Amino acid sequence: MSSSPQAPTHVVTTDADTRPSLTVLSGFWPAATFAVARALLAADESLLLVRHDLTGIRDGVVRRVVRSAIGIIEDEQVDLRHGCVSCTLREDVLPTLVRLARSHPGRDLVLMLPEVVEPEAVAAACAHCLVDGAPITELIRVDSYVTVLDAEHLLDGLASTDDLTALGIQAAQDDDRALADVVVRQIEYADTLVLWGQSREGEFDTSRLSVLLQRMAPWAVHIRVDGDLVDAGTLTRQLRHTHRHRPETPGLLARGLQGYTLGTHEPESDCGVVSAVFRARRPFHPQRLHDVLEQVNAEMIRSRGHFWLASQPDTVVAWEFAGGGLAMGSLGHWLVSLPEDRWEHVEDQRRLAAALEWDPYYGDRHQHLVFIGLDVDPVELHRTLARCLLTDAELADGEETWRTYYDPFAGCFPLNAEELADTDTDTDTDTDTDTEGAQPA
Secondary structure: OEEOOOOOOOOOOOOOOOOOEEEEEEOOOHHHHHHHHHHHHHHOOOOEEEEEEOOOHHHOEEEEEEEOOOOEEEEEEEEOOOOOHHHHHHHHHHHHHHHHHHHOOOOOEEEEOOOOOOHHHHHHHHHHOEEOOEEHHHOOEEEEEEEEEEOOOHHHHHHOOOEHHHHOOOOOOOOOOEHHHHHHHHHHHOOEEEEEOOOOOOHHHHHHHHHHHHHHOOOOEEEEEOOOOOOHHHHHHHHOOOOOOOOOOOOHHHHOOOOOOOOOOEEEEEOOEEEEEEEEOOOEOHHHHHHHHHHHHOOEEEEEEEEEEOOEEEEEEEEEEEOOEEEEEEEEEOHHHOOHHHHHHOOHHHHHHHHHOOEOOOEOOOEEEEEEEEOOOHHHHHHHHHOOEOOHHHHHHOHHHHOOOOOOOOOOOOOOHHHHHOOOOOOOOOOOOOHHHHOOO
């Protein structure tokens, strides 16, 4: 087993926090995720593992299993008021963690998420849902969000165009997420990534997957584990009591706006993987951008970020591409388009990030997109996107003229008066991800 140099070599125990530690494990391939969970149990007999089986969730039933290294402690069927992941988190997952913390003091917890659950949903529930009138963090310290990736299946998952409904594993009746979307969100929210096993194509392909993960989540600690030979003690030191979770870190869609790393510019190919960052301080022409959307994403595994359309100069537009589908949606107003008395409702980190790069004319408006793919030509990508920006002559025409441009995106990213009256920058919420709506014919 090998690990990144960033991986800790000892358990961090320097604070006096007596709350049990919670490690959250996610991963789309349960065999690999459970293998990591078993290794953690083997290294610590006091550790408690909590799992929920969502097979019957659409009928309002889930199965909860709690176990230790010695054996199963609980195995119960849970009836829910509504068959969805949010209800499972509120009605059983969080209460179970609190109950175990009280009934088994001094024993740490591992929560293994079902394959279709995204860790950001758990983090949101931990932050906002109360158990017995109090947040669970009063009793439990959330230590780390770990995502386990199966090297044998990862690239197929990232390239998949299937959705969960077609596969029969959707988490609710209206769950229309794509498989690739779930995988990338599990990767990008994690503070620790474990690449488990070997690629079917051999060592070079496994190394390529490792580079790909580093480009997709440069903020995470990266660990490689040979699934045939696992040192449970070493893995425990790498994954538990790391204090890696930072609850103040925004969700992916808000990272760039709040000044956090959105991606790294690595235009030189490493095992065929290229990561290119495109930034600009002038707006996109709506028609020219629309015309190249398919072209710029043709060879991409992932692209993400936010952008500025000349025809909709008040709106921050989110950009997410995975599994062959591009999703766009409104992230609210640019700060420059808000009355100053509304700025007090904006996150401090976003105001600081905007101030650092404020333009006297454009304010905080800008383009910030990251593209990650295999055998991509970053120079041609940059040229293609740069041609979509307004020319000097178009810039000189001013905003009133820009707003009259023919806009294939018209109506896709609405802003309404209520956003000016209420907090406008809750950018870590879900956006409108109707791809067809964002790319009208």
